Amino acid sequence: MGNVDYTKYSKLSPFELKDKLIEIAQSKTDRMMLNAGRGNPNFLATVPRRAFFQLGLFSATESEFSFSFMPEGLGGFPRPVALQNRFDNFILQNRDKPGVVFLGKAVSYVRDQLGLDPDAFLLEMVEGVLGCNYPVPDRMLRISETIIKEYILREMGVQSMPKDGLDLFAVEGGTAAMAYIFNSLKENKIIANGDRIAIGAPIFTPYLEIPKLNDYQLEEVLIQADPNLDWQYPESELRKLEDPSIKAFFLVNPSNPPSVKMSDEGLAILADIVKKRPDLIILTDDVYGTFADNFKSLFAICPDNTILVYSFSKYFGATGWRLGIIALSNNNVLDKKLTELPNKDKKELEERYSSLTTDPASLKFIDRIVADSRNVALNHTAGLSTPQQVQMVLFALFNLMDSRQSYKEAVKSVVRERDAALYRQLGVDVPQDPNAVDYYTLVNLETTSRILYGDEFADWVMKNKNPTELLFRVAEETGVVLLPGSGFAVQHPSARASLANLNEFEYAAIGDSLRRFAEDAHKEYLAAKKSKSKK
Structure with a gap:
């Protein structure tokens, strides 16, 4: 040394x-260096990746059919007419390939279990994997959003919310989600410099660092988990959230690094706190929830107060794909806070979003996040790339279709x-x-x-x-x-x-x-x- x-x-x-x-x-x-520092998994889901590449091959051929009179290498948009028939033939001709078999079963599952239009689903996937159109809607492709909702509601333990009770925004992983959320909370006057926020500790380091930046200058109140209580939050710590000066509570659940999910007792205490403080904002990063037994997110307990962030990175071994979502209920506290802003702030925000809609005052917070992610002026090019959304959907279907888990x-x-x-x-x-x-x-x-x-x-x-x-x-x-x-x-x-x-x-x-x-x-x-x- x-x-x-x-x-x-x-x-x-x-x-x-x-x-x-x-x-x-x-x-x-x-000697061999053993790096146990960063949590990038060395395992990954192969079947939905095989499906992605096989779908890409099928889709490239479909594109070439459109401009088949042109020189090799130039294609056009896939044709929706008889697309399902050509896809069925592709499945039959390649039924010895695991990824192709999965694609055939996925279309069946979407049609027979989720009740979605298989033709519309297939066209969305083919166009999506080709990346030949801008993401429309920019928040998330329509059928893709419906499928990811099924996955999120099941994996986050949300049993009482219908699919149309929440909105999703597909983003470039959990870190992008956090950056977008913090930015929009500030831009929309929901948090301001000097505000107090609570942070569940121990926690992923950037969540301690972001609030201190000059961009936000927030005062942190740590809600400390107790190692003597198996890293659960003592009730006395959670009750700090009853202080009305605390605007929001940010946490990772299951936690990082203690790696434990919140107990049922802790969830019940938070639910009680929210009854007393219906204005409290909760931001939960649940990336590790899919590794837990019988996981229940705070989004399942306090859906109207909770911004849910989930990333596909760890569970599917997809850190390089940058796949994440932001979820908000349709009756969320953020939209309510927007209506309660002073008239001066409302007018300023209406001007900010006036290029997007004739009624900017009614623009939901989640749609403001989308716009803010592209500095509003570039909202028309917002949205996660469509190939990324396709891989996200295939990951979700892989999980949903695995009845034995x-x-x-x-x-x-x-x-x-x-x-x-x-x-x-x-x-x-x-x-x-x-x-x-x-x-x-x-x-x-x-x-x-x-x-x-x-x-x-x-x-x-x-x-x-x-x-x-x-x-x-x-x-x-x-x-x-x-x-x-x-x-x-x-x-x-x-x-x-x-x-x-x-x-x-x-x-x-x-x-x-x-x-x-x-x-x-x-x-x-x-x-x-x-x-x-x-x-």
Whole structure:
């Protein structure tokens, strides 16, 4: 380690710190670097991808039929007449290919289970995968939105809302969703500089950083989950939300990095708070909800107060696709707040959106998000690219059609077995929690030290070891990259490990490396104790 002062990096965002840790972990060539820092899954759904590529081949041929008299390489728009017949022939001729079989079943499911027009669906998918038209409607393609609604309502545990009770905006992943929402909340005078917002902590670091930016200058009130309550929010913390000065509550559920879903008790408390505070805005990022058992989103409990953000990135292994949605109920609190703005603000906003409609005052908040995403003036080119929407639909249908939920059980099993392998080699019992999702794990420095070598050793570690410096030493001496829990507003010294991006034997190796590191620290402790006793 030399004389390098690694504490100077302690103020960096964990994701910026990660790059430095990787550099150090790779500094020795006689070992393998194990990066458990970023949660990019190394598993992915293959069948809906095969379907996407096969649909692309069929659609390219359809395009070439339109201008078949022209030189090779030039096509036109697909022809809707007899499209279904040509598609059926394509299915028959390629029925030995998994992606093609899935496409045939998908059309059947859309027609027979969802009751949608199969011809209109097929034309939307063919035109969509070709990317030959602007996204129309710009918020989301019509049939695609209906299908994604089915997926969202089921996976988010929403049982009492009809499909026409919510609106979706397809966006470039969860991060784009958050950027768009924050921007539109400010542009529409719903939040203003100096406003107080509550943030459920620990949390994905950017959610701590965005409100502090000069763009927003919001005052943060942390709602702290308690590690002694299996990372649930104590009622006393949630009751902070009864303070009328708090405009909104932002959280990730299941959480990142504790990786647990909110308990039924916590959901019930929030529902009670919303009854007392019908003006409270809730923004929930539920990207990990599909990994949980019997998941129920806050959108299912408080739909009119909740902005739901969901990304397809983690569950389907599609971080590079940038697929996400924003969901709002038709009776949401944001639209109500727009009607309650002072007349001066209303007039200003009517001027802002006057180029879009003759009645800008009636423009819904979700449609304002769409417009704001393109600085209003470019609203006519808003919307997620149509090929992205097609892949999103195929992912959703893959899930909806899987009556046995085989894929879901497989990915849940993968991350949980990795979790068990890490803790087994570390020599610590695997944390048991029915609300755990296990996409990440937090290795508590103090608790682990106490379990392995007792209270005196743990006290010595807490007094003599800087957590950020320990992560650099772990990277340098073992080649293992972990992120500091402190960067996610974890109150105790800990390290976050993603359980998604390495293989099981590598997580076992991480556990083994951490155990050997603890053994070395214990030897240092014994030497210090012996030296002290001689004096």
